Amino acid sequence: GIQVEQSPPDLILQEGANSTLRCNFSDSVNNLQWFHQNPWGQLINLFYIPSGTKQNGRLSATTVATERYSLLYISSSQTTDSGVYFCAGVGSNFGNEKLTFGTGTRLTIIP
Amino acid sequence: GAGVSQSPRYKVAKRGQDVALRCDPISGHVSLFWYQQALGQGPEFLTYFQNEAQLDKSGLPSDRFFAERPEGSVSTLKIQRTQQEDSAVYLCASSLVPAARTQYFGPGTRLLVL
Numbered sequence: 001g002i003q004v005e006q007s008p009p010d011l012i013l014q015e016g017a018n019s020t021l022r023c024n025f026s027d028s029v030n031n032l033q034w035f036h037q038n039p040w041g042q043l044i045n046l047f048y049i050p051s052g053t054k055q056n057g058r059l060s061a062t063t064v065a066t067e068r069y070s071l072l073y074i075s076s077s078q079t080t081d082s083g084v085y086f087c088a089g090v091g092s093n094f095g096n097e098k099l100t101f102g103t104g105t106r107l108t109i110i111p
Numbered sequence: 112g113a114g115v116s117q118s119p120r121y122k123v124a125k126r127g128q129d130v131a132l133r134c135d136p137i138s139g140h141v142s143l144f145w146y147q148q149a150l151g152q153g154p155e156f157l158t159y160f161q162n163e164a165q166l167d168k169s170g171l172p173s174d175r176f177f178a179e180r181p182e183g184s185v186s187t188l189k190i191q192r193t194q195q196e197d198s199a200v201y202l203c204a205s206s207l208v209p210a211a212r213t214q215y216f217g218p219g220t221r222l223l224v225l
Contacts, residue, residue, distance in 0.1 A: 088154075
């Protein structure tokens with residue numbers, strides 16, 4: 001199966017700072033998604049982004065499918081952005097439906 | 112509309128007990144997934160249903176784990192003779208159709224085996 005690496009594993013920032021989170025895949029994937037897991041454990045969908053760039057408020061994401069990586073940008077961080085960010089994708093082999101997750105980036109925003 | 116719901120939210124079991132975890136997917140969603148998330152790790156796939164058919168159970172860690180979705184809606188994950196290593200958060204997700212763009216996750220059931 002595919003391997004998903006995320007970096008950095010931990011990130012501590014002052015409120016208002018910007019950050020970039022990276023996700024590398026060992027092979028081509030379908031249905032690449034970014035999630036935010038809040039302190040209560042709920043996984044929240046941020047982006048479905050198999051390729052290209054999308055923006056939603058202070059968050060944006062870019063996927064370069066040919067180079068098998070994706071980036072999540074958070075601008076003007078707020079304390080509510082704290083939590084763990086996961087990227088995940090579905091391997092491209094036929095009939096595969098399951099998401100393979102990375103190990104996550106734990107983001108802590110300090111007031 | 113309502114999202115994916117799971118119950119119970121927390122479960123404490125003594126080693127050797129059987130447990131049953133319930134998932135109510137979003138109404139009308141064909142695909143249903145179970146994932147296991149150990150502390151400090153990303154979720155890992157357990158099993159997948161398309162309607163009532165269990166199409167992939169390659170992630171179930173042992174034959175003590177059993178999942179069903181008899182009417183193609185609610186699903187139950189059962190763990191028999193629980194062990195301490197079963198302690199984890201069990202997440203359920205659903206998607207509208209197979210190969211849908213997005214899986215929507217429930218809040219999870221946090222299982223602690225003592």
